[in-house]
Amino acid sequence: MKYLVGSPRSTYDVVVLGSGAGALTAAATAAHSGKSVLILEKAPLLGGTSAISGGMLWIAANHHARHAGFEDSVDKALEYVRAVSRGRGREELFAAAVNHGDSMLGFVEQELGVRFIYLDNFPDYRQDLPGSVDGGRTIEPQLANIDQLLGDLAQHVRSDGRAPFTMQEYEDWGAFTRFPWGELDARAKAGLVAKGRALVAMLLAAAIREGAHVAVEARGEHLAYSGQGADDGGRVTGVVLASGERIDATEAVVIATGGFEWDHTLADSMLASRLYTMCSPPTNEGDGLRMAQRIGAQTRGTREAWWAPMSITGDTRDGQPIGTLLRFERQGPGSIMVNRHGKRFANESQNYNDLARALQSWDSPNNTTLNTPAHVVFDQSYLERYGVLSHRAGEPTPDYLIEGATLEELAAKIGVHAENLVATVERFNALAQKGEDPDFHRGETAYDKYWGDAANAWPNPSLGPLERGPFYALEVVNGAFGTNGGIATDGTARVLDVDGAPITGLFAVGNATESAYASGYPGAGATLGPLMTMGYLAGRTIAGQAAAHDGEASSAAGLADLAGAAR
Numbered sequence: 001m002k003y004l005v006g007s008p009r010s011t012y013d014v015v016v017l018g019s020g021a022g023a024l025t026a027a028a029t030a031a032h033s034g035k036s037v038l039i040l041e042k043a044p045l046l047g048g049t050s051a052i053s054g055g056m057l058w059i060a061a062n063h064h065a066r067h068a069g070f071e072d073s074v075d076k077a078l079e080y081v082r083a084v085s086r087g088r089g090r091e092e093l094f095a096a097a098v099n100h101g102d103s104m105l106g107f108v109e110q111e112l113g114v115r116f117i118y119l120d121n122f123p124d125y126r127q128d129l130p131g132s133v134d135g136g137r138t139i140e141p142q143l144a145n146i147d148q149l150l151g152d153l154a155q156h157v158r159s160d161g162r163a164p165f166t167m168q169e170y171e172d173w174g175a176f177t178r179f180p181w182g183e184l185d186a187r188a189k190a191g192l193v194a195k196g197r198a199l200v201a202m203l204l205a206a207a208i209r210e211g212a213h214v215a216v217e218a219r220g221e222h223l224a225y226s227g228q229g230a231d232d233g234g235r236v237t238g239v240v241l242a243s244g245e246r247i248d249a250t251e252a253v254v255i256a257t258g259g260f261e262w263d264h265t266l267a268d269s270m271l272a273s274r275l276y277t278m279c280s281p282p283t284n285e286g287d288g289l290r291m292a293q294r295i296g297a298q299t300r301g302t303r304e305a306w307w308a309p310m311s312i313t314g315d316t317r318d319g320q321p322i323g324t325l326l327r328f329e330r331q332g333p334g335s336i337m338v339n340r341h342g343k344r345f346a347n348e349s350q351n352y353n354d355l356a357r358a359l360q361s362w363d364s365p366n367n368t369t370l371n372t373p374a375h376v377v378f379d380q381s382y383l384e385r386y387g388v389l390s391h392r393a394g395e396p397t398p399d400y401l402i403e404g405a406t407l408e409e410l411a412a413k414i415g416v417h418a419e420n421l422v423a424t425v426e427r428f429n430a431l432a433q434k435g436e437d438p439d440f441h442r443g444e445t446a447y448d449k450y451w452g453d454a455a456n457a458w459p460n461p462s463l464g465p466l467e468r469g470p471f472y473a474l475e476v477v478n479g480a481f482g483t484n485g486g487i488a489t490d491g492t493a494r495v496l497d498v499d500g501a502p503i504t505g506l507f508a509v510g511n512a513t514e515s516a517y518a519s520g521y522p523g524a525g526a527t528l529g530p531l532m533t534m535g536y537l538a539g540r541t542i543a544g545q546a547a548a549h550d551g552e553a554s555s556a557a558g559l560a561d562l563a564g565a566a567r
């Protein structure tokens with residue numbers, strides 16, 4: 001255990017396990033109320049998945065949107081999250097996340113100095129479901145100067161090495177081939193960071209300003225528990241680390257240790273479908289889930305994950321192979337996805353969570369997977385227009401890209417019937433020229449169009465033909481950002497025991513828990529939005545404070561200023 005901030009002590013009011021957005025929001029909120037707080041991170045680096053994420057937050061009926069004149073309501077959002085969660089969620093968690101999302105947002109902005117930009121036209125993921133909107137619920141962090149915020153501590157915050165640009169800029173620039181790379185290099189040299197790293201930097205700086213101590217290489221292993229159980233004054237009293245050290249928590253322990261995706265035994269036994277790859281830090285091994293289970297915590301929703309179609313391209317994190325998320329590669333006009341039979345099987349432009357569910361289909365007659373592995377297929381002109389991942393036309397073809405001079409040659413290389421692949425491409429091309437996809441309705445919704453290319457010469461931003469060889473294929477498998485089921489909590493993040501009673505002194509937030517929206521993925525930021533809200537509610541509850549914060553009533557004018565400053 002290595003203290004990065006503060007000096008060793010054996011007792012705190014609150015001990016927080018993990019250092020992602022869930023942990024930091026809980027820690028900073030509790031510390032803001034005067035509690036002494038210790039943040040314990042198992043890895044040598046801080047920030048978890050949150051630091052390498054897009055950093056977007058899905059907050060329904062948020063004040064940024066309100067000030068921009070956007071019409072939304074808690075009721076409309078509740079209708080939507082009920083629909084999107086496929087009947088698996090709990091009203092208590094829906095209400096907690098939707099009702100208090102904007103309180104959390106106002107609090108972290110006004111009291112903790114975290115700054116956001118409002119994305120006015122980022123559509124909800126399921127435009128077909130009641131209560132969805134085509135913009136207004138997704139916000140993202142402003143660019144932040146990590147060196148100014150954290151000084152030497154900046155080097156201890158996890159990075160994925162990406163250039164510092166916001167989602168708003170991505171939208172404006174359209175494709176990686178059109179990015180101002182020189183300007184982005186200059187930003188990076190100046191210490192600017194974006195997305196999840198900016199979010200973590202601002203939250204961590206806030207927690208430290210509020211007095212929290214921070215230690216890394218500190219793996220929580222057991223919860224200390226006194227008493228016989230809930231009926232006998234039993235409570236969690238601290239944490240025992242893998243090193244054997246014990247830290248006492250006089251008021252609460254908060255488990256925010258992320259998902260269990262890197263524990264292959266847990267993932268195989270619990271998830272609804274085989275997880276081929278993931279891209280979170282390998283330290284997310286379900287430790288918090290096991291710690292809570294040992295003292296009788298209830299678990300829920302463990303079949304689920306934040307599913308996403310991914311390729312295995314040789315990327316690594318902390319020395320472990322990870323998956324690479326596919327977005328524009330499958331959503332840009334001029335690429336399609338085909339299954340083991342060389343046929344399209346889904347709308348390639350739909351949100352990653354639902355598309356990955358299509359990868360999970362089982363081919364019963366042949367007793368094998370139907371759509372895994374799938375392949376993204378595109379042509380030379382697509383490569384010249386957009387590039388694919390970090391590869392650009394004219395560079396040597398990387399190992400992860402399969403190349404064929406003709407579609408027939410490509411089909412042979414990826415093991416699908418050539419006549420099927422040729423027929424699939426011919427039909428797609430004919431329809432794409434007209435801007436239509438009657439087979440899978442790609443390009444019909446605001447969501448699909450958002451992720452297409454507005455500058456596309458064909459009549460639909462999502463559709464374009466594949467005509468000029470060589471042709472390329474990229475293998476796609478079922479991956480995930482992380483699991484999203486686990487410890488069951490109530491609407492204030494208190495951990496519930498197997499009988500549904502709160503375990504005194506124990507809170508849990510984030511991917512270590514059942515997601516507030518269960519199996520649903522309502523829109524961009526639907527993991528960080530609710531999990532930071534639950535982190536905020538944990539901090540407020542530990543401090544004995546109401547969900548609404550003091551600044552809320554007087555926030556109207558201040559919020560207008562914040563929104564203005566953020567643009």
Ligand SMILES: Cc1cc2nc3c(=O)[nH]c(=O)nc-3n(C[C@H](O)[C@H](O)[C@H](O)COP(=O)(O)OP(=O)(O)OC[C@H]3O[C@@H](n4cnc5c(N)ncnc54)[C@H](O)[C@@H]3O)c2cc1C
Nearest residue numbers: 018020042048049050053054056220258510511525527528
């Ligand atoms: C590329 C990418 C982009 C994404 N973009 C977005 C986005 O824009 N918006 C969105 O909402 N979501 C996004 N996500 C998902 C989101 O990042 C995660 O769902 C979220 O960060 C999880 O936060 P968390 O606080 O639960 O856990 P994490 O951020 O994963 O943090 C958990 C931490 O706990 C530590 N830990 C584990 N075990 C222990 C232990 N025993 N003791 C102490 N510490 C421990 C881990 O090392 C880790 O640092 C993205 C994910 C990825 C990979």
